[in-house]
Amino acid sequence: MTGGDVQETGAVWRVPAVRALLAASVLGFTSYAATLSALPSYAVRSGAGVAAAGLVTTVFLAATVLTQVAVPRLVARRGLGPVFAAGLLALGAPAPLYLLGDSLxxxxxxxxxxxxxxxxLTVLGSTIAARAVPESRRGEALGVYGLALAVPTLAAVPGGVALTLGGHFPVVAWLAAVPVLGLAAVPALVRAVPGAVTQASGQPSGPAVRASLGPSAVLLVVTxxxxGLVTFLPIARPDGLVATxxxxxxxxxxxxxxxxxxxxADRxxxxxxxxxxxLVGAAGLAAxxxxxxxxxxxxxGAAAFGAAFGGVQNTTIVVAMARAGEHGTTTASAVWNAAFDAGTGIGALAVGVLAAALGLDLAYAVLAAALVLAVPLALRVTRPR
Structure with a gap:
């Protein structure tokens, strides 16, 4: 099956490949979300300074980015199933080991x-969601994929923070092991996924990389x-309730x-x-x-920036894949996801340094200005080709 075999109308979530993907991905993203804000808070409560607290997130996402670059080649050599299963196992199985020590x-x-x-998980998830439907419905499919993953993870980010601030980090560590359960869904995913996703296209990746760099750079600024929001807001408001x-x-x-x-974007x-x-995101950060x-x-401010974060996230990947062409979607997904996680990792460290030097309020002002400065690039990459 290919994206062209899917009807132009009807519920996107009913596509077999999309349903199988969600079954395998939900647990993985829950694991990621549970520790995203909890680990920096745990590090601070264990004696780390504010500037160093973001290092754990930076290291996590540095490993994520380095792996994302290699995923298209790994799938071409090993196949979708083994690579996806290895990703779930690597994400979930080590999580309880956090409890063996609290040093950075x-x-x-x-x-x-x-x-x-x-x-x-990030590269293959975006690729499968995009290729399982016609290109005219790609934005909707990626949006449904993101929305479905957000439903369980919405509780995981604030819940992980609340548990950690309440002295219950062991619960967070064990919750982060749940991707191992997702291994049971991998065989169904492999059977349902469009075959073109796992096949080498024979096309050079360089043009697809260059085509997706612009929209991915816009995404990097936003992530x-x-x-800066998810890592340091719980530290700035340690009472827990407002941050959560x-x-x-x-x-x-x-x-x-x-x-x-x-x-x-589709319409x-x-x-x-x-x-x-x-601009909406910049207004939220200014607030x-x-x-x-x-x-x-x-x-x-969190609501306004959330609106921008979601809108930019989906729109930039649609633009990146459109610019990369049909044979470049996996490469575009890798570049886009690398930018997403590089931005998150760099931000966790850089905003910590800014906050230590200027205060968190001024650090958020700098971030608001960065979003405004990204508007000309956004206009250029969305120019009709």
């Missing part, structure tokens, strides 16, 4: 292995800012915006969605900068 070195070592597994609520709002709004942005074009989304001590400002 140990937490980073465990995160390195898990990050490699997450790299596999860098996102890391803000992360939940960010996740809910972001998930809906990712789906809605995909549908809108009216990415150029109508991407630049305005950046955080000016009102970090205000509960209302924190919640409104």
């Amino acid at each position: 070195a140990w937490l980073s070592a465990v995160s390195t292995v898990r990050g490699a597994g997450f790299g596999v 860098l800012a996102g890391a 609520a803000a992360l939940l709002v960010f996740g809910v709004v972001g998930a809906v915006a990712r789906w809605g942005g995909g549908v809108l 009216v074009g990415s150029r109508v969605v991407l630049p305005p989304a950046l 955080l900068s000016l009102g970090l001590g205000s509960d209302v400002a924190v919640l409104l």
